[in-house]
Amino acid sequence: MxxxxxxxxxxxxxxxxxxxxxxxxxxxxxxxxxxxxxxxxxxxxxxxxxxxxxxxxxxxxxxxxxxxxxxxxxxxxxxxxxxxxxxxxxxxxxxxxxxxxxxxxxxxxxxxxxxxxxxxxxxxxxxxxxxxxxxxxxxxxxxxxxxxxxxxxxxxxxxxxxxxxxxxxxxxxxxxxxxxxxxxxxxxxxxxxxxxxxxxxxxxxxxxxxxxxxxxxxxxxxxxxxxxxxxxxxxxxxxxxxxxxxxxxxxxxxxxxxxARPNLGEVAGTMARHAAMLAEWHGSETQAVMEFRKHVGWYLKGFEVGGDVRRGLTTSASLAELRDRLDGLDHVQPWPDGAEGPRGKSSERSHVHLPDGWLDDADDCAVPGMAELDISGG
Missing domain, CATH: 3.20.20.70 (Aldolase class I)
Known part of the structure; x- marks a missing residue:
């Protein structure tokens, strides 16, 4: 091919x-x-x-x-x-x-x-x-x-x-x-x-x-x-x-x-930098640490990090607290086997939400009413 x-x-x-x-x-x-x-x-x-x-x-x-x-x-x-x-x-x-x-x-x-x-x-x-x-x-x-x-x-x-x-x-x-x-x-x-x-x-x-x-x-x-x-x-x-x-x-x-096969210390350094960059970008440390929480599990996938430690990282209230908890990780832990693989949402849906009658006529060129109302702003 x-x-x-x-x-x-x-x-x-x-x-x-x-x-x-x-x-x-x-x-x-x-x-x-x-x-x-x-x-x-x-x-x-x-x-x-x-x-x-x-x-x-x-x-x-x-x-x-x-x-x-x-x-x-x-x-x-x-x-x-x-x-x-x-x-x-x-x-x-x-x-x-x-x-x-x-x-x-x-x-x-x-x-x-x-x-x-x-x-x-x-x-x-x-x-x-x-x-x-x-x-x-x-x-x-x-x-x-x-x-x-x-x-x-x-x-x-x-x-x-x-x-x-x-x-x-x-x-x-x-x-x-x-x-x-x-x-x-x-x-x-x-x-x-x-x-x-x-x-x-x-x-x-x-x-x-x-x-x-x-x-x-x-x-x-x-x-x-x-x-x-x-x-x-x-x-x-x-x-x-x-x-x-x-x-x-x-x-x-x-x-x-x-x-690339970074160890856990290198990964932790990237995590700390990512969060700091978010804080600078948003102009809000609080917004940054909250936004960064969803990234924690993705960065740590495959590494041996206990549930309590992960929860601590996802509940950090400041960059200083996040950095302190990242410093407590086992920095010499090597890149794990099987670290690649699915991340993020992976479930299928039972059906697709569509406007009423959406499938009735594929040639209909009408713009759906109020189409962007609930997602305006990005």
Whole structure:
């Protein structure tokens, strides 16, 4: 099915990306501090958290804070979510005209109920005319900025949309498409279907196709590219608590067998720095230590750290308390076997929350009423 890309990388519009690796947008995760930690380990394309287009064009204060980039970030990449072509077009034009980013990614993959019940995210490609209109509006608004599309296979196995959506995105001027090899109903459960990535690559030969799903290690990325022929990979949950994965990816895709194996002391140092960077970014130590709590289990996965110690770390009320507890870890404990593997939410859903009558007419181009009401602000 093809091999790993050579050192020419993957071209997304005028942007050359080597290694062909993209950090997936993750809500509450991929703010600038985490992006900086990942970028320090290895190059790639590092995308912001999902930004709601209506909130952006309304200049919502929270949203404007979310789209800040660190001074050293190049290329600046922003993911937009929207369901109204007119609003998405305005948001893309705002990004381009005001120099807010260098690349726009469109979210058609989010399976969260608060998004799909409004017809957005992974629910939207089913409405093929509306999907096409949104991509067209974004490309027109973005001008010279490249626009990419991230999506899932479909709503469920009875409503697969990825092949038609991929072709439509390419026809409307998208610079690349990325596919998470799961349906919306799978959420993050089960096993990603890499064969669907191969089928999309065959169906959309004229623009890069990136594969996403179950990339827990650099070797997984190499295997996906060899098995599917995709042009690059998108890494999400695999880098949670593992920013050094991006160094591994750069080495692996360049044919280097070396891999990062930090001991617990090095991991603890990264944890302390991550929390401190969050405090500086938010301007609030309290907000930072609370936000950092979800990262603790991801960083410590596989290490022998007792439950009481973990609870202490997740209940730290200040950076000083967090650092003190990190100092108490067994710093010489080596990188554990089996440290890679699933992190984050992994359960499947019994059904996908959709607007009433959503599946009645795939050609209906009507914008769902109040579609972005409950997620305005980012």
């Amino acid at each position: 093809g091999g790993v890309a050579d050192n020419s990388g993957v071209r997304i519009g005028a942007i050359e990306v080597w290694p062909p690796v993209v950090l997936a947008p993750m809500a509450g995760i991929t703010s600038a501090p985490f992006r900086v930690l990942c970028r320090e380990q290895g190059p790639g394309l590092f995308v912001s958290e999902m930004i709601t287009t209506r909130a952006l064009v309304e200049r919502n204060a929270k949203t404007l804070r979310m789209i800040r980039f660190d001074r050293g970030e190049r290329t600046r990449s922003i993911q937009l979510y929207g369901v109204d072509p007119e609003v998405v077009g305005r948001a893309a034009r705002m990004v381009a005209d005001e120099g807010l980013a260098d690349h726009i990614d469109l979210n058609f993959g989010c399976p969260a109920p608060k998004v799909t019940r409004r017809g957005g995210g992974s629910a939207l490609p089913y409405k093929r005319r509306l999907f096409r209109a949104i991509v067209r509006a974004a490309v027109a608004g973005a001008g010279e900025l490249p626009v990419t599309v991230k999506m899932r296979k479909g709503i469920d196995d009875d409503h697969l949309t990825y092949l038609a959506a991929g072709r439509a995105a390419a026809e409307e001027g998208a610079s690349a498409v990325a596919l998470h090899g799961r349906t919306a109903v799978q959420h993050y459960g089960g096993v990603a279907d890499w064969e669907s990535v191969a089928r999309l690559k065959e169906a959309v030969p004229d623009i890069p196709v990136l594969g996403n799903g179950d990339i827990w290690s650099a070797d997984d990325a190499v295997r996906m590219m060899k098995e599917t022929g995709c042009d690059g990979v998108v890494v999400g949950r695999g880098c949670l608590g593992r920013p050094w994965l991006f160094g591994d990816l750069a080495r692996a895709l360049d044919g280097d067998p070396g891999r």
